[in-house]
Every structure is written in C-alpha cells, then in structure tokens.
Amino acid sequence: MNELHFDAAINYKTTPNLRKAVASACPSGVDIYFDNVGGEISDAIITLINKSARIIVCGQISLYNSTTISMGPRVQPIILTRSALMKGFIVNDYASRFSEGFKALSEWVGSGQLKYTNTTYNGFDKLPEAFIALFEGKNLGKLIVVM
Numbered sequence: 001m002n003e004l005h006f007d008a009a010i011n012y013k014t015t016p017n018l019r020k021a022v023a024s025a026c027p028s029g030v031d032i033y034f035d036n037v038g039g040e041i042s043d044a045i046i047t048l049i050n051k052s053a054r055i056i057v058c059g060q061i062s063l064y065n066s067t068t069i070s071m072g073p074r075v076q077p078i079i080l081t082r083s084a085l086m087k088g089f090i091v092n093d094y095a096s097r098f099s100e101g102f103k104a105l106s107e108w109v110g111s112g113q114l115k116y117t118n119t120t121y122n123g124f125d126k127l128p129e130a131f132i133a134l135f136e137g138k139n140l141g142k143l144i145v146v147m
Contacts, residue, residue: 018044043072055086117141
C-alpha cells in the first residue's frame, strides 16, 4: 500500500462483511467512488456515500461472468436523498481528449504523483492463464500479455 500511496484496500472476494469493511476504511463516508467492480462491493459503498458524492461507473467485472441477473439494493433512493451524481464512464467518450490525458498522466507519473504497477505474462501461450487470472483477481494493476 505504501508503494502505491493508498490508505486501505478491500478484497471484495474474501471480505465477509463488505459494508463493515468499507465503513472501517472510510469512517467519514465516501465522496467519490470509481466503480470498476460492481456487485456486492458497490452495494456496500452506495449505502455509505456522502451528500453530493460522485459515482463513476466504468466497469462491473464482478458481474461479467454471471449467468443470472443479480438483485442488489435499489440505489436510486440513496442517490436522490444524498444529492449524489452517478455517471457512466466509457473511455472512448473522451477520445478527443486522449492527447491531453496522455500528457497529464505522463507528467504525473514522471513527477511521482501517480503510481502504478502491472502484472505481466510472457508469450501467446499464456493468454488463457492471464485471462483467467484477470477474473480471479490475481493481478496487481494492469494485466499485460507480451507476445
């Protein structure tokens, strides 16, 4: 955690009480939630959002292999009463700003303001292993397969 400069992490696959874990990690509530996972972790976080919170929905990986439609809490009453904003985020919607984003991200990485890591698999024959690892959460950061 120190290397990547974040305060807490929650493994949604192994944590028995997600709401309690989120409440512990965010004792003052949640102001911004960038949702790449969805499912039960999002259900837990939504109950703890603060007034005027912002929620960015970018992915729902916990649900990608579901064979049934899961039923979670109805979030609209919480969004309404907390005056929160929720917006989908598809990277291609910002294609016209890619050069601007690349420049800013490069500067932040260069200055050390933005930390990142990745997990690398070498070889075409590792594609199935890497794909399975992605859905099992065995990667840290971006998962890359080098051909």
